[in-house]
Amino acid sequence: MTIRLxxxxxxxxxxxxxxxxxxxxxxxxxxAGQAAGVITAEQAQSINRSAVAAEKTFQDIxxxxxxxxxxxxxxxxxxxxxxxxxxxxxxxxxxLGQTLAQVSDKPETFGGYHFLVMETxxxxxxxxxGGLILVSRGLLRxxxxxxxxxxxxxxxxxxxxxQHGLRAIKKxxxxxxxxxxxxxxxxxxxxxxxxxxxxxxxxSITDVTSTxxxxxxxxxxxxxxxxxxxxxxxxxxxxPRALVDMLGExxxxxxxxxxxxxxxxxxxxxxxxxxxxxxGEQPVAAAPAARRQRFDAMLGLIR
Amino acid sequence: MIKRDVVFLCALGxxxxxxxxxxxxxVQSGQVRGTPSFLGQVVTTLPYGQAxxxxxxxxxxxxxxxxDGQAGWxxxxxxxxxxxxxxxxxxxxSAGASGDELALAGKGFNADVEAQFKAQxxxxxxxxxxxxxxxxxxxxxxxxxxxxxxxxxxxxxx
Numbered sequence: 001m002t003i004r005l006x007x008x009x010x011x012x013x014x015x016x017x018x019x020x021x022x023x024x025x026x027x028x029x030x031x032a033g034q035a036a037g038v039i040t041a042e043q044a045q046s047i048n049r050s051a052v053a054a055e056k057t058f059q060d061i062x063x064x065x066x067x068x069x070x071x072x073x074x075x076x077x078x079x080x081x082x083x084x085x086x087x088x089x090x091x092x093x094x095x096l097g098q099t100l101a102q103v104s105d106k107p108e109t110f111g112g113y114h115f116l117v118m119e120t121x122x123x124x125x126x127x128x129x130g131g132l133i134l135v136s137r138g139l140l141r142x143x144x145x146x147x148x149x150x151x152x153x154x155x156x157x158x159x160x161x162x163q164h165g166l167r168a169i170k171k172x173x174x175x176x177x178x179x180x181x182x183x184x185x186x187x188x189x190x191x192x193x194x195x196x197x198x199x200x201x202x203x204s205i206t207d208v209t210s211t212x213x214x215x216x217x218x219x220x221x222x223x224x225x226x227x228x229x230x231x232x233x234x235x236x237x238x239x240p241r242a243l244v245d246m247l248g249e250x251x252x253x254x255x256x257x258x259x260x261x262x263x264x265x266x267x268x269x270x271x272x273x274x275x276x277x278x279x280g281e282q283p284v285a286a287a288p289a290a291r292r293q294r295f296d297a298m299l300g301l302i303r
Numbered sequence: 304m305i306k307r308d309v310v311f312l313c314a315l316g317x318x319x320x321x322x323x324x325x326x327x328x329x330v331q332s333g334q335v336r337g338t339p340s341f342l343g344q345v346v347t348t349l350p351y352g353q354a355x356x357x358x359x360x361x362x363x364x365x366x367x368x369x370x371d372g373q374a375g376w377x378x379x380x381x382x383x384x385x386x387x388x389x390x391x392x393x394x395x396x397s398a399g400a401s402g403d404e405l406a407l408a409g410k411g412f413n414a415d416v417e418a419q420f421k422a423q424x425x426x427x428x429x430x431x432x433x434x435x436x437x438x439x440x441x442x443x444x445x446x447x448x449x450x451x452x453x454x455x456x457x458x459x460x461x
Contacts, residue, residue, distance in 0.1 A: 063329045065412040083431045095440040108381040114435045198419040237455035288453035
């Protein structure tokens with residue numbers, strides 16, 4: 001939560017809201033949140049507690065390090081799932097995904113958001129740290145509209161902006177690597193130091209990749225990504241109810257497929273219930289013909 | 304040490320609307336735009352870790368001035384209040400780059416570490432990752448995509 005507050009209250013604006021006596025970055029961002037009426041005092045207290053507890057872990061990973069972790073995580077996932085080599089569909093996914101990223105709370109990451117289709121019928125999607133997002137052909141087939149596909153991508157952007165992948169890294173690995181960085185600051189890493197850091201790096205990639213591919217995130221993090229998706233869809237002008245439609249379609253298809261998403265995500269029923277509670281009553285304009293046509297043309301390539 | 308600096312920042316914050324603050328670029332290529340919008344023309348590009356003075360804000364956009372005097376707008380997610388970690392080894396950095404600091408560009412998990420990882424994992428192919436990070440839509444393409452699809456006007460201060 002703290003991370004997501006940052007972009008909203010970052011910069012000069014947040015500093016100008018500071019009361020006296022605040023002592024940590026997390027504290028002033030929650031104060032700004034309270035001042036703006038976005039969060040309650042109780043929520044702020046709980047956010048501060050968790051931020052302090054996490055300060056020596058994934059938050060110590062710099063954006064540049066997050067970028068390199070994300071590259072290796074994506075490459076590792078692509079060793080299992082072959083990339084789909086079709087420029088038109090990948091470009092469509094890129095334009096759609098970057099459009100959504102632009103209205104997220106964190107439109108800019110070190111290396112930006114990038115999207116690629118995986119050539120598998122398994123229903124699955126992965127968000128590597130920093131913004132490398134992979135979506136399977138099987139999951140694309142669960143989408144009956146551009147709005148539904150946007151919901152899938154917006155959910156993954158939600159995982160990226162809240163740095164869920166980095167939270168999977170075991171603390172011991174970071175402590176070891178960060179100590180080497182400190183001692184060797186200002187120099188190029190050599191010999192033993194490079195070997196030690198590489199070992200910590202390798203372990204970090206395993207931690208993140210096995211969470212993405214095998215164990216899945218905690219339910220609370222999936223809910224957080226779904227909430228981010230509803231927010232992103234609404235800001236972009238897509239119908240957030242498409243997330244519910246997509247989950248319904250996924251439920252029907254997952255009944256016959258226990259791999260991928262079925263293994264790593266809460267049941268679609270639980271997610272549908274959570275998401276339905278987040279969607280407002282405001283009617284959303286029906287998708288214009290041009291939106292439906294471009295989606296049908298692109299998805300026609302893989303059906 | 305860190306705490307004292309943060310308290311100092313807090314004190315500065317009291318007069319935030321009057322005083323310029325220092326922030327740092329936390330993305331690979333920090334784009335400074337002429338207007339507070341992704342559609343604004345890029346007036347200059349700043350490297351990771353570069354300091355800027357902030358002079359105003361509008362929604363999620365921050366008005367900045369770079370050391371060379373170039374001024375414009377950056378999205379707040381491209382900036383951080385973290386300080387740059389000390390540049391050389393010694394007592395001052397024995398605790399490492401903490402959560403309040405941005406490590407020097409190229410330090411830590413970097414291209415060298417990635418090269419070592421690749422050398423030890425011949426089965427992991429980075430060629431598609433390299434292709435992927437070059438796949439982009441320009442702000443103009445994004446605006447056209449939004450317009451054609453009947454989406455909201457995307458790009459500017461919300």
